[in-house]
Amino acid sequence: MIREEGKLVERISLRSDRDVARARRVVTQAMDKLGARALGRTRFVTAVSEIARNAVVHGQGGDISVFSHDRSKQVSVICEDGGPGIEDIDTALQDGFTTGRGLGRGLGGAQRLCDVFEIESTPDTGVTIRMAVNI
Amino acid sequence: MSDALDGGSIHMVDGVLLVGIHEDVTDTDIMGLQDRLADRVASERAQGVVIDISALEIVDTFVGRVIAQLANIARLLDAQTFLVGMRPAVAMTLVELGMHLPETRTALSLTHAMERLRSNSG
Structure with a gap:
């Protein structure tokens, strides 16, 4: 669970693969500031990369906000896209499921790499994913 | 001859052919690197390709798939391919993602890869 209100580090508009790279850098820096170790950083930043790319490729773009929770030593992100949403979230989280040309490991894989992973989807507002890592 | 564009360098x-993938490579850049490598393997008749990913702190499913494709393309063009420099954290994360890099031979270092290429060709 996310243990305290975080402070916003940066909000990144997700339009292209450069923005996905930017999201990776911002999360890496936020984790470094809290003293994250290499494995923890690689796992969470990989998850962020999957989710941010999904927003660009499948979600018609969106934005991602990065938060630092300094007292409870957590970093979290909220990623919102403007796409059509996910029809069946449970199926989408299964390995091997894909609607596109991908491997279908992104979403379920990202979930395994985080300490907190919450996903909401509605046809009106697209997909919102909240993820956090304990440092 | 060597070139170094955004995605990485090829020497x-x-x-x-030694391929160094740059830190924090974007999806577009690594696709460009794939094209450049395929051209050079064919035009320079490379016997081997060594792909160095030691600069990469993360390999997600997209980058992992492109690396597997790089290795497959080189193999089809008759160049033996090695992937070197994978960080332990990257290896552990790939396992958790359920990613396999089929047909990709890994070596711990550039020196190991070069030794194995030499012993196979000799």
């Missing part, structure tokens, strides 16, 4: 050394 020819003794019949082997």
